[in-house]
Amino acid sequence: MTEYKAFRVELADKIAHVQINRPEKLNAMNADFWKEIIDIFQWADETDEVRVVVLSGAGKHFSAGIDLALLAQAASHLGKDVGRNARALRKTILQLQGSFNAVDRCSKPVLAAIQGYCIGGGIDLISACDMRYCSADAQFSIKEIDMGMAADVGTLQRLPRLIGDGIMRELAYTGRNVNAEEAQRIGLVNSVYADHAALFDGVMELARQIAAKSPIAIRGTKEMIGYARDHRVEDGLEYIATWNAAMLQSADLQAAMMAHMSKKTPEFAD
Incomplete structure (x- = not known):
């Protein structure tokens, strides 16, 4: 360090x-x-x-x-x-x-x-x-x-x-x-x-x-909040649609769903 x-x-x-x-x-x-x-x-x-x-x-x-x-x-x-x-x-x-x-x-x-x-x-x-x-x-x-x-x-x-x-x-x-x-x-x-x-x-x-949350989900959430601060609602909705078209394919989504159904704590890669 x-x-x-x-x-x-x-x-x-x-x-x-x-x-x-x-x-x-x-x-x-x-x-x-x-x-x-x-x-x-x-x-x-x-x-x-x-x-x-x-x-x-x-x-x-x-x-x-x-x-x-x-x-x-x-x-x-x-x-x-x-x-x-x-x-x-x-x-x-x-x-x-x-x-x-x-x-x-x-x-x-x-x-x-x-x-x-x-x-x-x-x-x-x-x-x-x-x-x-x-x-x-x-x-x-x-x-x-x-x-x-x-x-x-x-x-x-x-x-x-x-x-x-x-x-x-x-x-x-x-x-x-x-x-x-x-x-x-x-x-x-x-x-x-x-x-x-x-x-x-x-x-x-x-x-x-x-x-402990999905870093992909946290990254997207912060990006969308910041974007919405500086743009119209319609612009923000368009942006999240494009963003999640890619990010919803992340392995984190499946890991989170499986953990939820099995009542376990999910672990996510960096």
């Missing part, structure tokens, strides 16, 4: 545990973070043994968002020409967006386990995951508004599809904190666990359930 500076990655029982590993910095997202997350999720996408990904943060907090030192570094490179500054900044923003696009586009389900602070870039990151779960001490905030900027790496594009447009606008305009109870009520997280240990155990159990 590759060693990373900003992450710890483990693979066991078909589950890739990807942990942001800068607890002394509240898991703030430095330059290493933005580069490594692309490599990690490309690896998860391409590795057949990986059936599901659990994303977490080491220590007391999930993530305090982008490392302010990284922002200061970007500002220090700006010159006097507005046009050239704009070109450089746009390039940087698109590169950062690419880091979370890698999470969104991963063909394996990604489950976020969130404790403590999840603010700024942390919201952008979890918005790119399939499901989100948190402990009772979790706090969420679209903090960019308090920094005099608009969130620019995914929150404003993905979050309305998760919690609704109106509440997203309220959080984005005010930057106020959302506790775990409200996060569940508005649909930002699926479930709230009493503490960090219960959170990790609960999310890993869900990951094991997903990992």
Whole structure:
């Protein structure tokens, strides 16, 4: 397994545990973070043994968002020409967006386990995951508004599809904190666990359930959900018809049916 500076990655029982590993910095997202997350999720996408990904943060907090030192570094490179500054900044923003696009586009389900602070870039990151779960001490905030900027790496594009447009606008305009109870009520997280240990155990159990399913069926289901998000209903129906014309010929379908009839647990190849 590759060693990373900003992450710890483990693979066991078909589950890739990807942990942001800068607890002394509240898991703030430095330059290493933005580069490594692309490599990690490309690896998860391409590795057949990986059936599901659990994303977490080491220590007391999930993530305090982008490392302010990284922002200061970007500002220090700006010159006097507005046009050239704009070109450089746009390039940087698109590169950062690419880091979370890698999470969104991963063909394996990604489950976020969130404790403590999840603010700024942390919201952008979890918005790119399939499901989100948190402990009772979790706090969420679209903090960019308090920094005099608009969130620019995914929150404003993905979050309305998760919690609704109106509440997203309220959080984005005010930057106020959302506790775990409200996060569940508005649909930002699926479930709230009493503490960090219960959170990790609960999310890993869900990951094991997903990992036991047909990887062909999981792949198709995630593909169709993502496609439906960005297309008309009619387009989605046409796509699933074409997709399943091939995928229904998989050996997984027969294995699942035989196991169901014999009341046994099916086993699927990677």
